[in-house]
Amino acid sequence: MKWKSHKAIARVISHEMGLPYDLEKALCEGSVDPDRRPDTLLRISRDGRGHVIRAPHHHPHTGTVMGHAWMARRAYLQGNHYWAVRSLGRALHYVQDKSVHTGFMFWAHDSREEAIAKIDPPLKAVVMGMDMAISSPDFVRKCIVKVRPRRNASDAMYQATLYSSAIFASVFTSPGTTEKSLNAYRRALRRRRLKWAFAAGMLAFSALAAFMLDSPMALVPGAVMAAAILAIDPHYRRLKGEAEWFGLR
Structure with missing residues (x-):
């Protein structure tokens, strides 16, 4: 997705959650951090050599996204809300990019992202995502896995907003337990x-x-x-x- 779309989703979630301006800004900045400072992965080639590669965005590894979600949760439990929100923004970037079908050999990538950038994140998806949220790492993982690439721009934006909201609510729920x-x-x-x-x-x-x-x-x-x-x-x-x-x- 374009930065405009990432930040638009971050803003609508922030407004629904009533986040103060500094945390809203942190979520917006975190949501574009993977483009500015990419995550890396170690890939082992057939000859046994290791190669450091950029972590994929449109087909992300679930472990990459969960790693940032866990960083966010731990920071939240420690009371460091700024770092928690920023880390989660980074995780949500991958959820949102995963929602975009890039087409064969990425041929439709730019045109689809341009179309999505013209659509506002639907408030209905934010509310539904937060309503269905369960505070659990298993719930977050299931949300990440459920995300599928969408060819239709409106469907892609809706899905990205829905699961971003659900994951946000899951991570930022009180640590109280039964x-x-x-x-x-x-x-x-x-x-x-x-x-x-x-x-x-x-x-x-x-x-x-x-x-x-x-x-x-x-x-x-x-x-x-x-x-x-x-x-x-x-x-x-x-x-x-x-x-x-x-x-x-």
Whole structure:
């Protein structure tokens, strides 16, 4: 998108949220930062060499966007609202660019961005985005993944505004959490510790067997089982992220 479009979305979100001028300006500036100071990625070529490349905007890596969203959330929890807003503006830049279908070999890139620049961000999309927001890193990730390139300029602007608003509301929600979610994290943490203890026991037993049998291969089954025990934990990683999101760890 053009800078005009990025900043227009930032302004309409700022007005709906009632941000003071300095934070509105920070969000606007953050929303164009990736064009001024691009993020970089390390790409490994087939010959094994590493190359530093510019992070793609229209097909961004979810991890790149989530990294900036996490920076924003951590700054928010620390009370640094300026840096939180600026960091989130950077994340939203990728969400907005991802909404634009560039066409084959980028042939339609400029014309589509010109068409989008003539459209105001719809207030309806801002309100809907904020209403559907859930304060959760999992929600933010799902929003990023749901964004699809749109050929129609109005659809692209609507989608970009909708998900930008939803992510903004998700990140800038009070760190208060429920007793239920806190207890869930504590239970998951206890389960994780028990699994580590059991996995350590399996390794110790395998090491003893290898020593008694004078066969290093006896270590293999125990190591495999220990790794499997630690890997089969579908809820812990999600709850760990939720706990950090709410400042519990």
